[in-house]
Amino acid sequence: MTNRKVFYVSSLLIVPVLFLAFYGLRFLGRVYAIDQWVPKWDTLLILTIMVVLERVYTYKYSVSQRSVATRDVISNLVNLYVTGAVTGMIVLPVLTFFPEHFLERKLVLASPQQLGPVWLQVLVIILVVSFSRYWVHRLQHSVPFLWELHSYHHRVTDIQASNTYVSHPIDFALRNVLIFLLLGVIGFSPLALLIAVPATNISGTFSHCGGDVKGGLLNYMFVTPEVHRWHHSAKVPEGYGYSCNYGVEFSFWDIIFRTFYLPVKNGVAEQPERIGYPGGGLADEGNYLKLLLVPLGLYRPLPWATQLVRMVKGPKREQPAE
Ligand SMILES: [Zn+2]
Numbered sequence: 573m574t575n576r577k578v579f580y581v582s583s584l585l586i587v588p589v590l591f592l593a594f595y596g597l598r599f600l601g602r603v604y605a606i607d608q609w610v611p612k613w614d615t616l617l618i619l620t621i622m623v624v625l626e627r628v629y630t631y632k633y634s635v636s637q638r639s640v641a642t643r644d645v646i647s648n649l650v651n652l653y654v655t656g657a658v659t660g661m662i663v664l665p666v667l668t669f670f671p672e673h674f675l676e677r678k679l680v681l682a683s684p685q686q687l688g689p690v691w692l693q694v695l696v697i698i699l700v701v702s703f704s705r706y707w708v709h710r711l712q713h714s715v716p717f718l719w720e721l722h723s724y725h726h727r728v729t730d731i732q733a734s735n736t737y738v739s740h741p742i743d744f745a746l747r748n749v750l751i752f753l754l755l756g757v758i759g760f761s762p763l764a765l766l767i768a769v770p771a772t773n774i775s776g777t778f779s780h781c782g783g784d785v786k787g788g789l790l791n792y793m794f795v796t797p798e799v800h801r802w803h804h805s806a807k808v809p810e811g812y813g814y815s816c817n818y819g820v821e822f823s824f825w826d827i828i829f830r831t832f833y834l835p836v837k838n839g840v841a842e843q844p845e846r847i848g849y850p851g852g853g854l855a856d857e858g859n860y861l862k863l864l865l866v867p868l869g870l871y872r873p874l875p876w877a878t879q880l881v882r883m884v885k886g887p888k889r890e891q892p893a894e
């Protein structure tokens with residue numbers, strides 16, 4: 573086998589191998605309580621490996637994200653470490669109100685056994701999480717206010733590890749936090765949650781890998797980078813309305829609801845030439861404060877800052893008459 577062929581085969585194998593490895597590591601992390609030392613260590617590890625893959629399996633339409641690097645770092649840190657905690661502080665008291673006041677316990681169910689065997693609970697969690705994320709994401713493209721919040725995620729000019737968590741925190745919480753809080757107060761078996769939650773998180777995070785890694789048959793089950801790139805295409809495929817491939821972790825919901833799009837030519841998945849705001853027109857937003865405040869109507873440049881910029885730039889000169 574030539575070197576080129578070996579490289580191509582490795583690009584096909586790397587995704588399933590990594591999915592299995594990440595899944596196994598999550599359990600190992602639980603056993604050794606690594607999260608206490610480095611919170612979200614498994615997500616950080618996935619992001620780091622995604623960056624390495626982007627260097628090894630370089631993608632033909634890759635666009636440098638250097639000009640928005642500061643925005644990317646801030647956005648990733650906020651959504652990884654702040655959004656979930658703040659949403660929990662606001663939403664959990666509301667969610668636990670019912671069981672605490674009417675049932676005098678913290679969880680809706682008295683015992684996890686009421687939900688059936690663990691394997692059934694795993695299946696239910698996986699289906700409920702992915703189904704609700706698919707529909708929330710679809711609404712985020714069709715309801716104007718939700719799109720206002722979500723559109724910042726679609727202004728990026730390439731999908732890369734660096735912009736995996738580039739999203740308005742409210743947009744991120746609606747799609748990625750709320751459903752887990754809701755499931756948390758129902759009273760599922762902790763073992764079922766431990767098995768099911770990584771299955772929903774790993775491919776969701778990995779879908780933003782900017783490397784030319786192939787999904788193969790996994791494209792029809794998981795939201796791989798090849799599948800998610802079409803969701804970010806600047807040109808929405810004809811007949812797909814707002815967008816296609818809304819699934820966050822599993823692509824089978826898109827197949828069921830006829831929103832799946834992945835053209836294949838000679839056994840190879842084709843990819844969009846340009847990533848960006850659907851239909852074009854809006855450039856990427858590098859200012860995190862604008863991303864955060866403009867959709868809420870709260871962004872106003874501070875008068876003293878505007879004056880300072882004017883002083884530095886000097887007064888506007890009149891154009892000389894010709
Ligand atoms: Zn979207």
Ligand SMILES: [Zn+2]
Pocket residue numbers: 725731780800804
């Ligand atoms: Zn995305």
